[in-house]
Amino acid sequence: MKLNRRTFIGTTAALAAVMSAPAVMGQGKPRVVVIGGGAGGATAARYIAQDSAGAIDVTLIEPQTTYYTCFFSNLYLGGFKEISDLGHSYAKLASDYGINVVHDMAAGVDRTAKTVTLAGGGTVAYDKLIVSPGIDFVDGSVPGWSVDAQDKMPHAYKGGTQVELLKAQIMAMPAGGVFAMVAPPNPYRCPPGPYERISMVGHLLKVNNPTAKILLVDPKEKYSKQGLFEEGWAKHYPGMIERIGPDFGAANVSVDPAAMTVTIDGTVEQVHACNVIPAQKAGMIAAAAGLTDGNWAPVNPVDMSSKMDPDVYVLGDATNQGDMPKSGFSANSQAKVCANAVRGALTGSRVFPAKYSNTCWSLIAPEDGVKVGAAYEPTDEKIASVSSFISQTGEDAALRKATYEESEGWYTGITTDMFG
Amino acid sequence: MIRSTLALTCLLGLWAGLSQAAxxxxxxxxxxxxxxxxxxxxxxxxxxxxxxxxxxxxxxxxxxxxxxxxxxxxxxxxxxxxxxxxxxxxxxxxxxxxxxxxxxxxxxxxxxxxxxxxxxxxxxxxxxxxxxxxxxxxxxxxMSEYTVDAALLAMDGDREYGQYLSGECKACHLSDGADGIPSIVYWPEDDFKVALYAYKSGQRLHPVMQMIASRLGDEEIAALAAYFENPD
The missing domain is CATH 1.10.760.10 (Cytochrome c-like domain)
Known part of the structure; x- marks a missing residue:
């Protein structure tokens, strides 16, 4: 009985294998172009290059020569990491994996001709395109703020110089001064990120400017790990942090970067450092390539292919996929499913079922780490959460320390997974 | 050899159909x-x-x-x-x-x-x-339920499938097993299976590992064990 079934299955598979023969045979090696060298793009490029063992020509387009991770940038703010700890080179992706790393900005995509135009001139042709551009900001989401004001009121929501600038401004605050954060509306990159940042700024001020205050202006009613953060703030930074939610007018906020004021429902607050995290949308190339519907790029939940174009895949924060939070871990997880599907489409290699996962660690205070995570699977509609977990309030110090140490191990793990 | 690979390809295709969450x-x-x-x-x-x-x-x-x-x-x-x-x-x-x-x-x-x-x-x-x-x-x-033909359970773990699944592990575990998150490479297959089943059953308590293991079917645990025993 089983033998019969297997024989039958085998025949069907042979047929399927013939039908899925590579689409680009006879034209030299199939070409994959990846736009964006972050957690989605670098991972996808590396997995495709590594697993295809030279059968696919992989080009990675990324303007920066050193990538500064946005994840763990809060730990730099808190003084637990140096900025250099967060910088990563693309050298190994070129030397060890044979990826053609092009340090330029992708300026446009011609999906008919299947080419990517570079800001520095020239075009790159693709058979499959992977777009992993991260986020950009929605104009006008915080009245008074624009990208032009990012030196006065940094967003610090992309890795690198913005985060350094924010830390310098916090360190320069007068004794007893006020640090304000305007938190973003949903959906945004890294759901617990703003609140871990509040924690890390709390630690920085506790050490350097203990009478300073933190004003958190938050348009959301609730947020991830809220109970854990509130418990931690009361324990480690009592009296320092005030959160103003939408019930007290936080959805009606504007800023004046020149005057360094924040106006909450008509009340003007003078502040000394201000972190404005605006509303977010897919990195601009996604819209320029016609891959977005609204602010985000819709994708098919089984393989991250664009709903606009079967030869284009979109990864990470830029996507609208369902239940996965926008995070580096999510992007890295999606990249592996995508890499397997792209390789299968181009070389006929085996395509396995999609499984996705995410874990977000947050540091509340020295050695006080917490985490939240979930497993995801595709349904017809979306990538759906199928189970989740979260650290508990009241956990003992040893467990919190172990959770923090685990996050450091994860950082080493994921950056190795991205950059080789 | 080829025939068994083809059969497997298609079985995986079937799993792909079954593995959609409901x-x-x-x-x-x-x-x-x-x-x-x-x-x-x-x-x-x-x-x-x-x-x-x-x-x-x-x-x-x-x-x-x-x-x-x-x-x-x-x-x-x-x-x-x-x-x-x-x-x-x-x-x-x-x-x-x-x-x-x-x-x-x-x-x-x-x-x-x-x-x-x-x-x-x-x-x-x-x-x-x-x-x-x-x-x-x-x-x-x-979560999708993996119903596996008993004949498959007798089969050795599928290394290639294990390599694909290992991507999820490598978000945290270094592939060369250096310090940080504990190493999981070059383990004897049986030890690897025992560890994953202990997380799956809830006997071992790490929440991330419980989440990961909870949705691994027998064939997937076998595939991962086969891959990690000798990942080179």
């Missing part, structure tokens, strides 16, 4: 079922307590956990004892409210059709936290 139910159909609830329970924007408590954010809420509503002693006791509302507990409660919580003031005979219950639960789930924004929020689908 939605909790059909929220559109659930909206109709909800007609028999809405005389007492409001849900959606601006919902307030009426004869019964409003049902916004009910998923993950402690039983009798809404401030400003006077619950029965029975549900209050259940909440104090730790009862929370999730897809499974809601299902049990609305099937037979008085059977589930004998003193409940919810005068509703219950929904006997499991599909009706699934659909109304899917509808209500729309009005609780969105996991994309609050990752710890309740799931929105049921």
């Amino acid at each position: 939605p909790l139910g059909d929220p559109e159909a659930g909206k109709k079922v909800y007609n028999s609830c809405k005389g007492c329970h409001e849900v959606g924007e601006g919902a307030r307590n009426g004869v019964g408590p409003h049902l916004n954010f009910v998923f993950g809420r402690k039983a009798a956990g809404l401030e400003g509503y006077r619950y029965s002693k029975s549900l209050e006791r259940a909440g104090v004892a730790g009862l929370e509302w999730h897809a499974d507990t809601l299902d049990a409660y609305i099937e037979d409210p008085r059977g589930f919580a004998s003193g409940t003031r919810m005068s509703f005979r219950g929904l006997k059709d499991p599909q009706d219950r699934a659909n109304v639960i899917a509808y209500l789930r729309l009005y609780s936290d969105n996991p994309a924004n609050i990752p710890e929020a309740d799931p929105t689908a049921r």
